[in-house]
Amino acid sequence: MTTTPPTAPETVVELAALTKQFGSTTALDGVSLTVRRGEIVVLLGLSGSGKSTLLRHIDALELPSSGSVKVLGESVSTLGGRRLRTLRGSVGFIFQQFELVPSLTVLENVLTGALATLRGPRLGLWSYPKSKKLRALQHLDRVGLLDRAYQRADTLSGGQQQRVAIARALMQNPSILLADEPVASLDPESSDQVMALIREIAAEEGLTVLCSLHQVDLAIAWADRIVGLRHGSVVLDLPAAGLSKAEVMEIYGRVATTTSELHAVQNELMSPEAAL
Numbered sequence: 001m002t003t004t005p006p007t008a009p010e011t012v013v014e015l016a017a018l019t020k021q022f023g024s025t026t027a028l029d030g031v032s033l034t035v036r037r038g039e040i041v042v043l044l045g046l047s048g049s050g051k052s053t054l055l056r057h058i059d060a061l062e063l064p065s066s067g068s069v070k071v072l073g074e075s076v077s078t079l080g081g082r083r084l085r086t087l088r089g090s091v092g093f094i095f096q097q098f099e100l101v102p103s104l105t106v107l108e109n110v111l112t113g114a115l116a117t118l119r120g121p122r123l124g125l126w127s128y129p130k131s132k133k134l135r136a137l138q139h140l141d142r143v144g145l146l147d148r149a150y151q152r153a154d155t156l157s158g159g160q161q162q163r164v165a166i167a168r169a170l171m172q173n174p175s176i177l178l179a180d181e182p183v184a185s186l187d188p189e190s191s192d193q194v195m196a197l198i199r200e201i202a203a204e205e206g207l208t209v210l211c212s213l214h215q216v217d218l219a220i221a222w223a224d225r226i227v228g229l230r231h232g233s234v235v236l237d238l239p240a241a242g243l244s245k246a247e248v249m250e251i252y253g254r255v256a257t258t259t260s261e262l263h264a265v266q267n268e269l270m271s272p273e274a275a276l
């Protein structure tokens with residue numbers, strides 16, 4: 001009897017010696033990182049450590065100063081036109097401030113996630129094909145907000161608005177979901193709900209997730225893998241399972257480059273709500 005060897009999960013994001021300069025600021029400093037299909041990777045780091053810049057490279061919103069970014073097998077910096085649009089269509093992005101259009105209904109906001117696949121401008125619900133409206137309603141149902149479809153987006157709570165943003169990202173049928181501090185504006189209960197929803201949807205849809213966070217607790221609870229950034233460099237890269245908050249903070253502290261940074265990390269370790 002022959003047995004088929006297990007195939008290694010496909011690499012969907014590959015950063016090699018990625019460096020990004022903004023004038024004299026080095027936002028990313030030789031980052032090499034490989035992410036496989038279906039992984040949920042949390043980027044942890046202090047403000048200014050390069051988390052957003054890293055995520056923005058994966059959606060080609062920034063281009064490397066040096067090094068390379070490969071997403072779904074494509075070298076991002078060489079893409080243009082239709083191939084760049086196709087790649088961006090495969091990458092959903094959600095943000096700390098949700099970025100919804102406040103005066104539009106929840107359903108219209110979700111539908112804007114389909115705009116890249118439609119020709120011409122769309123103004124009002126009637127202008128979208130019925131098939132897209134049905135899908136948008138399905139996605140709203142999936143995030144638990146079907147009953148809010150015809151409400152203005154700005155009448156929802158922060159946690160609900162982030163769930164609308166997730167439904168909007170799903171309209172793209174993405175392979176990769178990028179989430180830049182998706183719970184930074186939310187209370188702890190809503191933060192847990194949003195992270196749980198991202199994890200559930202990722203498992204159901206086979207999505208790969210890269211998510212930046214400040215909170216060590218949330219990273220340990222929801223990530224498969226934690227990547228710590230400091231001054232634009234990767235300083236820890238470990239499976240989240242079994243890690244304790246103290247271990248994360250200890251590794252992070254060990255690479256502090258100045259005494260004041262070391263004290264900042266030690267203070268965080270002592271605080272009940274440890275956050276990087």
Ligand SMILES: Nc1ncnc2c1ncn2[C@@H]1O[C@H](COP(=O)(O)OP(=O)(O)OP(=O)(O)O)[C@@H](O)[C@H]1O
Nearest residue numbers: 022025026027045046047048049050051052053054
């Ligand atoms: N467009 C830009 N122009 C100039 N400097 C930038 C730009 N974008 C980022 N930077 C700088 O690059 C560094 C990394 O910023 P980045 O926003 O990636 O960090 P971050 O870890 O996401 O921080 P935060 O948690 O505050 O969002 C910072 O010093 C920032 O000021």
